[in-house]
Amino acid sequence: MPMDMGGMNMKGPMDMSGMKMDPSPNSWSDGAYILDRELNFISGTPYTLAQLQALAAKNNPTLIQARAQVEGERGKALQAGLWRNPDLAYSGQLMGVRNAGAGEFQGGMVQQEVVLGGKLKYSRKKYQARQSAAEQQEKAQQLRVMNDVAIEFYKTLAAMHKVRVHEDFVNSAQDSWITRREMLNTGEANHADIQLVNAELERAKLRLMAAQNDLQFHWQRLTCVVGIEAVLAPLDGQLEDDSQVGNWNKVVHDTVEGSPELGEAKAKLHSDEITLIREHRQRVPNLLLCAGPGYDQIDKSMTAVATASVTNLPLFNRNQGTIIQAKADLTRQQAQVKLIELQLRSKLAEHFRTYTTAKQHVDGYRKVIVPAAVQRYQLQLQSYQNVRTDWPTVLESQKDMLSAKLTYIDHLTELKNAETELRGFVLTGGLVAPPGVTPPGHIDATPNPR
Numbered sequence: 487m488p489m490d491m492g493g494m495n496m497k498g499p500m501d502m503s504g505m506k507m508d509p510s511p512n513s514w515s516d517g518a519y520i521l522d523r524e525l526n527f528i529s530g531t532p533y534t535l536a537q538l539q540a541l542a543a544k545n546n547p548t549l550i551q552a553r554a555q556v557e558g559e560r561g562k563a564l565q566a567g568l569w570r571n572p573d574l575a576y577s578g579q580l581m582g583v584r585n586a587g588a589g590e591f592q593g594g595m596v597q598q599e600v601v602l603g604g605k606l607k608y609s610r611k612k613y614q615a616r617q618s619a620a621e622q623q624e625k626a627q628q629l630r631v632m633n634d635v636a637i638e639f640y641k642t643l644a645a646m647h648k649v650r651v652h653e654d655f656v657n658s659a660q661d662s663w664i665t666r667r668e669m670l671n672t673g674e675a676n677h678a679d680i681q682l683v684n685a686e687l688e689r690a691k692l693r694l695m696a697a698q699n700d701l702q703f704h705w706q707r708l709t710c711v712v713g714i715e716a717v718l719a720p721l722d723g724q725l726e727d728d729s730q731v732g733n734w735n736k737v738v739h740d741t742v743e744g745s746p747e748l749g750e751a752k753a754k755l756h757s758d759e760i761t762l763i764r765e766h767r768q769r770v771p772n773l774l775l776c777a778g779p780g781y782d783q784i785d786k787s788m789t790a791v792a793t794a795s796v797t798n799l800p801l802f803n804r805n806q807g808t809i810i811q812a813k814a815d816l817t818r819q820q821a822q823v824k825l826i827e828l829q830l831r832s833k834l835a836e837h838f839r840t841y842t843t844a845k846q847h848v849d850g851y852r853k854v855i856v857p858a859a860v861q862r863y864q865l866q867l868q869s870y871q872n873v874r875t876d877w878p879t880v881l882e883s884q885k886d887m888l889s890a891k892l893t894y895i896d897h898l899t900e901l902k903n904a905e906t907e908l909r910g911f912v913l914t915g916g917l918v919a920p921p922g923v924t925p926p927g928h929i930d931a932t933p934n935p936r
Contacts, residue, residue: 519726520856520894525646527653530719535639538712539632542916545713546631552624552920559617559923567610573597577780577791591789593780599797603770608763615757620923622750626913627920629746631711633906634916638708640902643721645701647895651888652694658888659683659690662881711916725898726852731908734838741830745911748830751823754923758816765812769800833912841904848901851894859887 543549575595666683669675705718731737742748777792863883869875907914 519724520852520891521647521724521726521898522650525650525720527650528646528718528720530717532720532722534722535636538639538708539635541714542631542635542712543628546711546916547713548627548916548919549624549631552620552627555920555923556617556620556624559613559620563610563613563617566613567606569606570599570601575778577778591780591782591791593778593789593791595776595778595791597774597776600773600775602772603767605764605767605770608760608767612757612760612764615753615760616923619750619753619757622746622753623920623923626746626750626911627916629910629913630918631916633910633914634711635708636906636910637903637914638704638711639721639723640725640899640906642701642704642708643723643725644895644899645697645704646721647725648892649694649697649701651891651895652690652697655885655888656687656690656694658881658884659687662878663687665877665881725895725902729905731841731905737834737838737908738831741834741908741911742827745826745830747911747913748823748826751819751826755816755819755823758812758819762809762812762816765805765809768805768808769803771796771798771800773797830912834908837904837907837912840900841908844897844901844904847897848894851890851897856887856890856894859883859890863887 573596575597577591577593577595579591663683663686666675666679670677670680702718709716732740774795774797775792776794777790779788779790781787782789863880863886866875866880866883870877870880
């Protein structure tokens with residue numbers, strides 16, 4: 487009974503000579519592979535994980551946003567350190583007054599505020615520290631995207647393997663259906679047995695269609711995080727490998743040392759330290775200089791006017807409230823650094839548990855459970871060939887073997903996901919826009935940022 491589901495062709499029912507035989511478990515070593523090396527039921531040029539991650543680096547919109555945020559903070563740092571623009575004015579004194587003690591003066595004036603106390607320098611340093619925080623956010627977003635690409639890559643690859651296994655389930659169910667029909671003709675089965683195998687065959691077909699739907703779903707998830715549109719194509723990669731992430735102490739050390747989330751928090755802390763210094767400098771008065779040439783109508787000659795004044799004397803407003811706010815922001819950010827470190831350790835504990843459990847299950851299925859199921863199937867097949875058991879018993883052992891492989895694939899997928907997250911500082915969310923750099927409640931004045 488040949489079938490065609492969604493462009494994926496399946497063979498007809500297998501007879502004994504056409505059954506796919508797994509390698510003998512006695513020949514397997516600890517590093518042997520169980521899953522098929524080739525998934526050739528999908529046409530097209532295969533994608534590697536590295537190729538998809540390179541495409542994501544160019545096409546994922548959140549990376550564009552993260553880079554733009556760095557550029558925005560760089561602009562703030564530039565703006566914060568710029569000198570104030572001068573003012574131009576026209577001055578006319580004693581215009582139309584006769585017999586004045588001084589002559590009539592008319593001329594232009596230039597006024598410039600000189601910012602003292604290093605306020606512009608510290609404003610720029612503050613936003614340069616926030617630019618560093620934005621750069622850490624960009625690094626974190628790159629990891630989120632690359633981790634999501636890897637996770638969806640392995641989920642899609644696992645879905646392909648599951649389609650292959652479910653195809654074998656359908657073939658086995660078809661074989662069982664044919665066997666029961668033949669047994670009905672010889673009187674070894676009744677119509678109730680036929681209804682049972684009919685239902686089993688239909689359930690196998692439905693599970694295959696569900697597996698194909700899962701494959702399409704994960705493919706769409708993969709291409710979305712990459713930022714491309716592409717038809718279903720093969721993937722060049724393996725679920726089974728012998729990679730290790732190390733012990734708990736190494737994982738914690740590597741994450742705390744290299745986490746961009748922690749790096750961002752420390753950059754913001756440095757920004758708040760500079761902010762406190764800057765707000766203390768705010769109460770230093772500025773100097774206002776004013777000068778310009780003019781013409782004296784009495785003396786009939788050119789003359790000049792110059793004034794100098796001190797602005798914003800700190801008599802009543804010494805920036806006390808803002809300094810208190812800056813101290814509070816600094817205290818809050820100091821606690822935030824510790825909080826993020828604890829949150830990282832908490833997330834690591836959860837993911838490391840998942841990784842360890844998945845690895846234990848993968849090892850158990852790879853070394854014992856799947857080989858035992860394969861060997862049982864082969865022994866039953868040999869018994870059938872020696873006329874010591876019946877064919878339905880062989881088919882039941884084959885179903886057990888396929889079920890063990892499906893569970894093995896699930897544990898492999900969970901292992902790859904946990905491993906990817908542990909190596910990538912437990913960062914995910916490749917389709918979530920990066921957050922802003924300025925923490926809530928912090929000082930951020932414009933158009934002259936300080």
